[in-house]
Amino acid sequence: MTGERATGPPRRDTPRRTARAGALRRVAAAAGGVLAAAAALGAAELAAGVLGRATASPLLAVGAGFIDLTPMWLKDLAIRRFGDDDKTVLLIGLAAGVTIAALVLGLVSRRRPAWSLAGLAAFGAVGIAAALTRPTARLADAVPSAVGALVGMAALTLLIRSARSAERKAVRGPQLEAEGLDPELPGGPKRRPQDERTGLPTARRQVLLTGAGVAGVAAVGGVAGRLLLRRGDVSSVRAGLRLPRPAGPARPVPAGAQVQAPGMTPFRTSSKDFYRVDTALVLPRVDPRAWTLRIHGMVARPVELSFDDLLRQALVERDITLACVSNQVGGDLAGNARWLGAPLAPLLRRAGILGGADQILSRSSDGMTLSTPIETILDGRDALLALGMNGEPLPIAHGFPARMVVPGLYGYVSATKWVVDLKVTRFATDQAYWTKRGYAPRAPIKTFSRIDVPKPLATVKAGRVAVAGTAWAQHRGVDAVEWQADDGPWRPARLAPVPGLDTWRQWIAEWDAAPGSHTLRCRATDGTGRTQLEHRAPPSPDGATGWHSVVITVT
Template structure:
């Protein structure tokens, strides 16, 4: 009797744990085989990752904002973990529904497989062969499910000596095979030696270094961050579930659209040009009031304005449309990147090293004074001069602001909220402020709603980087609420009104409540 046929009344059926295990193993094999084939045709073809990336693209704006606020840089791990749990549940359901016949589970497995095919086909970075991965996943999942189901059902129908042992061996072998396929797929996906390429690039030495960071540029001994953020601590917020792996020797950048002359530049083309270094603070639009998504680095690269002047920007082009190797896009105002004093870069280096892989190696854009979602494309491979009316980039298409200028902001770093301070004496309150590209002129602090008082500012490095501040307060014992606000060099004062980060950046005064114990 075929297990996929309509079972006769009273026909043998699988025990629930066995049926559920068969469903789980079939899904594991499907995912592993898809990952294995993707390791050959391209990592983005992995059905699991493709579905995850599609889920990110289709997630409502409010839910994305909630995920970033709640989970921070772990939002993608949470997504992948949630997907794994959903798949596990679906696998168990498929198995339990198929205790007598493999047909229900096969239908559900087919539906999941078709979802993977659709997700891969929808990816902007999918190649012509990418569809092979989800197809292989679909076929493998259904075939293994039916094979294990038939083997398990035969043991129930015609018990025989050694039958159960053979079934256990089949189940174990399937589990091991799925594990081996998954590991091999990961190995093949990482076969592009990006780390070796990055090491071969060596130190990135600018011909025009940035000015030395002066003594007193931070108050790190009194609770502020160090002025320069180490590469490993630099914030990262992007949509990439798997970091693109591009070798410098394979990389190229196409500049086209509304230009007089189309350009295609290799990594060596950029490396051979005059490299300048700029000290720049970058800020994410998702940063809440008092949030951590702001960091500062010495970026080294080629002035973007010079490259665009070489291409020749035609009148009417108001958007520089950048595309990452994984298909993510950002649209930057042309008038901003063409400002000589702005110093927008095609960046190759970060704090003297080639860009870290997760921060855009080989090349990324960095435009001071604009939130990253419109100005900081990582793994950059294409720049098109166009108009905002003609094309919409990834986040603009989802309702975010078009221009994205960074809003003046200040943050209290010490004391932490709800902390208890002991030891007597004065209380030092310290933090950081930013207002790129105008620069920070003043930070004020007030306690318990009282009068504002000026904080002491750190040495001023440049208008495109942050500035640390501190103030010493003689506070009585008890609970206290401290607030801060910054004023930029144009005289604009950080607004009090709390506004959420989306669509174009948060506003509001940061505050911290703490208790002084004498």
């Protein structure tokens, strides 16, 4: 035996080593599923970018479909809990769901690769269906999901083959190495030079390189797709737009309209702080140079306006408070801004409304529809086709280049953003998005008041305490606000002056607070003499009711 290499029996893995190897293979398979899904989404984003159709992105299309199918109680809960971040939370949830599904598909691919490939194809089919059922869908919107599914399936197939090749070499490796052969050398097993150190086995390195390549495809596709979609960004166009001076300026805001109390809500809401509630997962980017508004339906003379035509109208400026129907008692889904726009009534009269029409069905550029009673536009109130907000062009998030503003109605029947179409019709003929989902077709804003200071659960010092808040009853006005401490008598609050009936109104009172826990309440009475209802009711179907109360501690 002298001079001969002792080969001995092949090495056998210990149970612990075998278990560790199995766990690593499962982790690698799960990671492969995630990488394949990422490649699919990246390729889909790239395809959507090439097409210039953000709404065709599978994640966004499925998210929009999820919003449409969500029950009303869950939508109200999401708005109440997350506010303006509700869409971000939804997208994070969808991404988490896709990740979990991808992990499962990756694990399944170890033994049933055909099932995993079928799963990716099914996800592509769901994306195609979601994209094609959007209100503004085109046939081409199916392309991103189809491309994504094919790329995902190809990536998963590549990863599976790479992993299996590595496993085969791992099985043969110990026996060949015991014989002095290297299973990783080109051309098959050969004698390994004694001084050669191979480092990381080629098979494992190949798996890592394959995974890195798939990850690179996902990253490049996603980033490139996002960059391509920015071609439609209108921020620079908006920044360069100069609005004309109003032919009808707004009334000056009276001195004292802003109640002076620490922590009090501003009388005018800044554009960045103005609430936003809509179903758009991606903001529509409408170029005013290509924007048109069509007025048609039950009219004698259909009208079409360009943005330049709108600028040439006799524009007026008005302070108007908007409120969302999803606002809970004491909620903050309301805001007061100065709007610049063209009165809607003359535009409708120019078209010639035919007898029997009782509804304006408005549509935004992303296909959302809202219904507005015609009488609320023609009864003399300042119903506007707005193009300016707080002295600037409308922010993109609030409807640039044009939106509807009709005081006295909840936003879901009056405040269409990115508006492009007004159809004169009948409630009996056409139903809008929210009406189909059980909300009332006519929704005048209910008389509302809330306590802004002290804040709920606040701790204040005993003595003279300012109790202040905000009330609104647009187009009727607020004539009185009363407040109550515990079960004591109702006392009148001092009302701040306002420029008109269509804005909210601030109020303040002074309270001699004694130590202990106390409950403060408020209620408002509008210009028709109706007092805010005590009974608490949810927002659906036509707005919440109830007195607002806060519990505080006095020390």
